[in-house]
Amino acid sequence: MSTQTSNLEGLINQEYKYGFVTDIEADTVPPGLNEDVVRLISAKKEEPAWLLEWRLKALHYWQKMKEPTWANVHYQKIDYQAISYYSAPKQKKDGPKSLDEVEPELLRTYEKLGIPLHEQEKLAGVAVDAIFDSVSVATTFRKKLEEIGVIFCPFSEAVKEYPELVRRWLGTVVPYTDNFFATLNSAVFSDGSFCYIPKGVRCPMELSTYFRINAENTGQFERTLIIAEEGSYVSYLEGCTAPMRDTNQLHAAVVELVTLDNAQIRYATVQNWYPGDKEGKGGIYNFVTKRGKCLGKYSKISWTQVETGSAITWKYPGCILLGDNSIGEFYSVALANNYQQADTGTKMIHIGKNTRSTIISKGISAGHGQNTYRGKVAILKSAEGARNFSQCDSLLIGDKCGAHTFPYLEVKNSTAQVEHEASTSKIGEDQLFYCQQRGLSTDDAISMIINGFCKEVFRELPMEFAVEAQKLLGVSLEGSVG
Amino acid sequence: MLEIKNLHARADNKDILRGIDLKVNAGEVHAIMGPNGSGKSTLAQVLAGRDVYKVTAGEITYQGRNLFELSPEERAHQGIFMAFQYPVEIPGVSNVYFLRAALNSIRRARGLAELDAMDFMAVAREKAKAFGLDESLLTRSVNQGFSGGEKKRNEVFQMAVLEPTLAILDETDSGLDIDALKIVADGVNALRSPDRAIILVTHYQRLLNYIIPDYVHILINGKIVKVGKKDLALELEQRGYAWVGEAVASA
Numbered sequence A: 001m002s003t004q005t006s007n008l009e010g011l012i013n014q015e016y017k018y019g020f021v022t023d024i025e026a027d028t029v030p031p032g033l034n035e036d037v038v039r040l041i042s043a044k045k046e047e048p049a050w051l052l053e054w055r056l057k058a059l060h061y062w063q064k065m066k067e068p069t070w071a072n073v074h075y076q077k078i079d080y081q082a083i084s085y086y087s088a089p090k091q092k093k094d095g096p097k098s099l100d101e102v103e104p105e106l107l108r109t110y111e112k113l114g115i116p117l118h119e120q121e122k123l124a125g126v127a128v129d130a131i132f133d134s135v136s137v138a139t140t141f142r143k144k145l146e147e148i149g150v151i152f153c154p155f156s157e158a159v160k161e162y163p164e165l166v167r168r169w170l171g172t173v174v175p176y177t178d179n180f181f182a183t184l185n186s187a188v189f190s191d192g193s194f195c196y197i198p199k200g201v202r203c204p205m206e207l208s209t210y211f212r213i214n215a216e217n218t219g220q221f222e223r224t225l226i227i228a229e230e231g232s233y234v235s236y237l238e239g240c241t242a243p244m245r246d247t248n249q250l251h252a253a254v255v256e257l258v259t260l261d262n263a264q265i266r267y268a269t270v271q272n273w274y275p276g277d278k279e280g281k282g283g284i285y286n287f288v289t290k291r292g293k294c295l296g297k298y299s300k301i302s303w304t305q306v307e308t309g310s311a312i313t314w315k316y317p318g319c320i321l322l323g324d325n326s327i328g329e330f331y332s333v334a335l336a337n338n339y340q341q342a343d344t345g346t347k348m349i350h351i352g353k354n355t356r357s358t359i360i361s362k363g364i365s366a367g368h369g370q371n372t373y374r375g376k377v378a379i380l381k382s383a384e385g386a387r388n389f390s391q392c393d394s395l396l397i398g399d400k401c402g403a404h405t406f407p408y409l410e411v412k413n414s415t416a417q418v419e420h421e422a423s424t425s426k427i428g429e430d431q432l433f434y435c436q437q438r439g440l441s442t443d444d445a446i447s448m449i450i451n452g453f454c455k456e457v458f459r460e461l462p463m464e465f466a467v468e469a470q471k472l473l474g475v476s477l478e479g480s481v482g
Numbered sequence B: 001m002l003e004i005k006n007l008h009a010r011a012d013n014k015d016i017l018r019g020i021d022l023k024v025n026a027g028e029v030h031a032i033m034g035p036n037g038s039g040k041s042t043l044a045q046v047l048a049g050r051d052v053y054k055v056t057a058g059e060i061t062y063q064g065r066n067l068f069e070l071s072p073e074e075r076a077h078q079g080i081f082m083a084f085q086y087p088v089e090i091p092g093v094s095n096v097y098f099l100r101a102a103l104n105s106i107r108r109a110r111g112l113a114e115l116d117a118m119d120f121m122a123v124a125r126e127k128a129k130a131f132g133l134d135e136s137l138l139t140r141s142v143n144q145g146f147s148g149g150e151k152k153r154n155e156v157f158q159m160a161v162l163e164p165t166l167a168i169l170d171e172t173d174s175g176l177d178i179d180a181l182k183i184v185a186d187g188v189n190a191l192r193s194p195d196r197a198i199i200l201v202t203h204y205q206r207l208l209n210y211i212i213p214d215y216v217h218i219l220i221n222g223k224i225v226k227v228g229k230k231d232l233a234l235e236l237e238q239r240g241y242a243w244v245g246e247a248v249a250s251a
């Protein structure tokens, strides 16, 4: 027979489409981490003294910290002195004032990635901040957004143009003492996006940041801060890719979200960092801290993530539900194929009264992939009437991969209602055969079964991105069944 | 259309089919009956290309081609359809989405234009109505939470939409109420045509009151031990398989 339908562990031969390298001259700081490097980064960005001080406090704190080992991931010890902490493509001027000043090679890179930045071809209804290694190279629709008071710009520019706002909110959700990787980020963070939605404004377009790692042996440490004032709304999307390299690269980002009364932030991630090759060589180490604070009453933060890339993923986007009646949501699809390892989940901390949270996690493991869901739901004493619903489903493709679930629950208020459901299933040979008998190819059958499995998460993504995410999962799993 | 010669197949080191010969011409309806575990479903699945069953000897030609050279989906593209004895659930995938994808991949393979969602829905609604499939089942996940009878109707509904050349129905009558049985039989009869053939696997002669077969085969222990006309099913119902066994033993 020409295909072997029952051989569920067949060779995996996915192609990573974004693995090219952009040949561009870069200004890269020599490897190593010490006070001088931090001062240099801060100087390059012409930062105010208070920010340099904050960075240095973080550095000194970090130097006394130990790398955490509790996650269910295994990797060779990272040599933090062998990494370069800053790399920026050389630009003719200090920073492009308009797209005409952006290096054509950079524009071409984003075009190849499907993110056109040119005025004429910009993605309709989506404002994009394009971050290349340590700096932002372009932000589209900035002027248009400014007209309604929405600030959407590179973090480093926000520091210069809106220092009061940055100073007021930076580190209020993820303090520089938070955890090993967040503290490292606080010391050396390079660029990222800054968004501010003023009172009562519903942001009329999707805001989106596209992260690209290009330089070799460089870490990417971006920092994103989004503030939604009273009664405002914003939907934000981030995407990420990196070249194929056979060494591992570190990506340690921090994202902080704040919602005031009745405000809402929807934050979606389609993470497709280079996952390493079929033997597990190379790939990005993705150690990310993402947290939202529902400061105001009736405010809402939802995290939706589709994690298909990275050699190692370590991230737990969470919500601190401070405001009464505030809502936190977490919808996640995490894929671990070949030798990828994902340890991901969420933290929902209920503090305010009648706070609600929903967790839907879909883990897919294929090849030798190891997928761990780690979630914490804490209902503090003050959280009268709090409610949580969690559902964690795992899907296995083949029998060399693994799925693990670690739900932690802490309830200190007896009026709370907490529900947890979990399931593990296998893509059955019988399901595949049923699809094939009806005329579908193996790959189509798998992507259909997977997409069915992830449906509850995909419907939380903005329409265009849901389609992207489905395709991405299809590509990432292509040929994973022999 | 279909010719099976000396077919031997095994699974898990167990010989299941041990020398099947069967010839099905276009326009014919063949019934296959036999006790539990005799190999009926195995035969159906070998025809559809399920590779848990290893063919150890024999050959099958379908429309003049060696069937073993075709993958399961290629067989589907060539018009082979099997209604499953145990239809499979696919959570999160809507029944119509699934069926449209199936129909379109078959159409693509045949060089025909794909049907868009609108055109497809028109066809699906009409067939659902004809086969008494509740419209709500169209948008629910494939077979998930369907009752036993609903699953069987859904198989026949899919068959009606895909319009196969060779339809193999594995106990599609089991678990159906009397009305549903008639509807299913009507569906099969509607499909009957000089250029199509149908293989019915069944335990009950009742279905054969509605779908008159051209031949009835009795499969015992991996072999076809008796072939007859529709009366054979009646006789079987009265006398049981022991009688066939004896008849074969004494022959």
Ligand SMILES: Nc1ncnc2c1ncn2[C@@H]1O[C@H](COP(=O)(O)OP(=O)(O)OP(=O)(O)O)[C@@H](O)[C@H]1O
Residues within 6 Å of the ligand: B011, B012, B014, B016, B034, B035, B036, B037, B038, B039, B040, B041, B042, B043, B052, B085
């Ligand atoms: N995948 C398999 N692995 C091992 N044994 C199998 C497998 N599939 C079928 N068998 C065995 O082969 C024999 C024939 O099974 P089959 O399902 O073809 O019977 P059947 O005639 O369709 O029975 P029923 O009337 O109960 O549906 C049974 O003994 C069954 O246990």
Ligand SMILES: [Mg+2]
Residues within 6 Å of the ligand: B040, B041, B042, B085, B170, B171
């Ligand atoms: Mg059977």
